C-alpha cells in the first residue's frame with residue numbers, strides 16, 4: 001500500500017498558505033486588467049464548455065494547486081485505480097467503475113485479479129441490451145400475457161439515486177410507452193404511493209441491490225411481492241398455490257446484484273438477474289447493471305450513449321496534463337476553497353429542470369466518498385475534508401436560498417450547469433422562454449462575481465441605511481458548465497466529471513473515497529431498536545434515556 005502523502009507537508013501547501021495570507025480577491029479588477037482571463041480559464045471537456053474564470057484564483061494560485069496535485073500523487077493514484085490496484089484499502093478491493101464504460105474491444109485488455117474485466121462487462125451489457133429489447137418490444141410478457149407498461153426499481157443509495165436522477169434527466173428519451181418509478185424509502189408511504197394506480201399484470205419490479213442484504217430494499221421487495229400476489233388475486237388471476245405464486249414472481253421480478261445466490265434465495269430466477277462486481281462502489285454504479293431501469297425505459301442505445309459520455313471524460317482525465325485537466329482543476333479549486341478559504345459547503349445549481357435530482361445524486365457521490373476523518377492508511381487526516389454538497393435547480397433556488405449566497409457571511413462556491421437547447425422549447429408571446437431562463441443563469445453568475453458597489457446603489461437614487469442593504473460584495477465564486485443539449489452522453493460526462501472531482505479531492509486529502517463505514521453503526525442500531533418499538537421491554541430497557549422517552553411517545557400515540 002502506498003502511504004498517503006500529508007498534503008500539509010508539501011511545498012505547494014506552504015505556497016498556498018502564503019498566497020492565502022492577505023488574499024484579497026477582486027474579480028472586477030482581474031477581469032478589467034486581463035483581457036485573456038476568460039479565454040485562459042475556459043476549458044473544453046468532451047461536449048462541455050467549462051468556464052472557471054469567475055473563481056477566486058490567480059495564475060499563481062492555480063499553479064500551486066497543480067503542484068499540490070503533483071506532490072500528493074493524484075496522477076499516479078488515478079493510474080493505480082485504472083490498473084485495478086486495490087486502492088479501496090479497507091475493503092481490499094479494486095476500484096474499477098471506469099471499466100464499466102470502456103468500449104468493446106478496448107486495448108490493452110483489462111485483466112484484474114485474474115478476471116477478464118472487459119469480457120465480463122461486455123457480457124453483462126449484452127444481457128442488459130437483450131432483456132431491455134425484449135421488454136420494450138413486448139416479447140417479455142407478464143404472467144397473464146400482457147406487455148410491460150411500468151417498471152418499478154426498488155433500491156436505495158447508489159442503487160436508486162443514479163437511476164432516478166438519470167431517468168428524470170433523460171425523460172424526453174422515454175418514448176417506448178414504459179414509465180419507470182423508483183421506490184427507495186422504507187417508509188411504507190413510498191411503496192404505497194409508487195404502486196398506486198399500477199396494473200400488476202403490466203408491472204415489472206427490478207430489485208436493485210449490490211449486496212442484496214439492505215434492510216430497506218429487501219423489505220420493499222417483499223412488500224412489492226405481496227402487492228403483486230394480492231392485486232393479481234383481486235383481478236382473478238390464480239395465485240394461491242406456491243407454483244402460481246412462483247410463476248407470478250418469475251414474470252414480474254428481476255434483480256440486479258453482485259450476490260446472485262441471495263437473489264435466488266429471494267425467489268427470483270437467477271436467469272433474470274444481472275450481475276456486477278465488488279469493484280463497483282454503490283455510488284459509482286449507475287453505469288453498471290444498476291442502470292437496467294434506464295436501459296428498459298429509455299432504450300439500450302440511450303444507455304450505451306450514456307456510458308460513452310462517461311468514457312469520454314475518463315479519457316480526458318487519463319490523457320490531459322494536470323493544468324488543463326478539468327476534473328482535476330475543479331477538484332483542486334474545491335481544495336483551495338475548503339482548506340484555505342474556509343468554505344464549508346458547495347452548491348450545485350443546474351439551470352436545467354431535467355437535472356432536478358442531480359444535487360441529491362451528488363450528495364451521496366461526494367459526501368459518502370469524502371466524509372472521512374481518517375486516511376487510507378488509518379491515520380487521522382491533517383486537514384478539513386469533505387464539504388457539504390447541496391443545491392436545487394435554478395430559477396427555483398433564486399427564490400429560496402440565493403439570498404444567503406449573495407449577501408450572507410459564508411463563502412459558498414457554486415457550480416452552475418446549463419444547456420443551450422431545451423428539450424421542450426416553448427414561447428411566451430414570441431419570447432423564447434428558455435432564453436429568458438438562461439438570462440437568469442448568466443445574471444446570477446455575473447451578480448455573484450461582480451456584485452454591486454455602494455456607489456452604484458447610490459447612483460440609482462438609494463440613500464441612507466438602504467444603501468448597505470442593497471450593496472452586493474461580489475467575489476462569490478462560480479464555475480459555469482455549458483453544454484449544447486442534455487443528451488445521454490452529456491449526462492454521462494457530467495456524472496463522470498463529478499466522480500473525478502471527488503477522486504482528486506480524496507487523493508489530496510489522503511482519503512479512501514470508496515468505503516463508507518460511517519453508515520454501518522446506524523444500520524446495526526436500527527435492528528436493535530426495532531423490537532423495542534414493537535413492544536419488547538427488555539430491548540427498551542437497553543436503550544439510552546432519550547431513545548426510551550421517544551419510544552414511549554411512539555407507543556403512547558400509536559393509533
Ligand code: F6P
Nearest residue numbers: 156157158159209210211214282
Ligand atoms: O448507505 C450505504 C450503502 O452501502 C451505499 O453505499 C449503497 O449505495 C447503499 O447502501 C445501497 O446498498 P445496496 O446496493 O447493497 O443495497
